[in-house]
Amino acid sequence: MSEGTIRTIDxxxxxxxxxxxxxxxxxxxxxxKLINFYEIPPLKETFEEFQACGEQFRGYFLDNQLAGAVSCTVEEETVTICRMVVHPDHFKKGIAQQLLNTLxxxxxxxxxxxxxxxxxxxxAKNLYAKNGYKHDRDLEVAPDFYISLFQKAVR
Structure with missing residues (x-):
């Protein structure tokens, strides 16, 4: 496999x-499918809503093909990672790790x-935990569906 490059998505x-x-x-x-919850917001948004999300994106490119991406918002001294996606053909290749490192x-x-x-x-939880993110709490966001919140202090 050739080496990938990470760049800002315009x-x-x-x-x-x-x-x-x-x-x-x-x-x-x-x-x-993994978490048995199909109401994940990015699965519900339209292309127009996605275009207007206001997040900063970095893409991971293999041979000029987009293979993964991470997005975030920045508010003062806090970065919130909004999306971390890797194409299923490229799972378990370290792409999410490289995107996280770059971000x-x-x-x-x-x-x-x-x-x-x-x-x-x-x-995903393992990726964040091994990179020093501490589990903050679990939050019920829909009936019987929970998300796990993580934080990493860097200063």
Missing amino acids: FNDTGLVRSLYELQRESYLIEA ESDMGHVSLFKVATGKDNVP
Whole structure:
């Protein structure tokens, strides 16, 4: 496998944004099956809603094909990771780890990272835990459906 590159996704590039939208749907559908919850917000949003989300995205490209992405919002000294997606063909290749590393490196000025994932999404929870994210709490967001909240203080 060739080495991937990570770069900011330009939301003026409609074709690339469309690819990102389709990639996230494929990735979140796998998560939905894993956690048995199909109301994940990115699975419900329209392309127009996605275009207007206001998040910063970094994409992981293999041979100029989008294979993964991470998005975040920044408020003062806190980064909230909003989405972490990898194309199912590229699971278990370290792409999410590389995206997380790059995001943390790019955001050196902040003091806190936050992220949430489905309580039963063991691969995601393991990724964050091994990178120093501490479990904050579980939160019921729908009847009998919980997300796990994680934080990582960096200063």
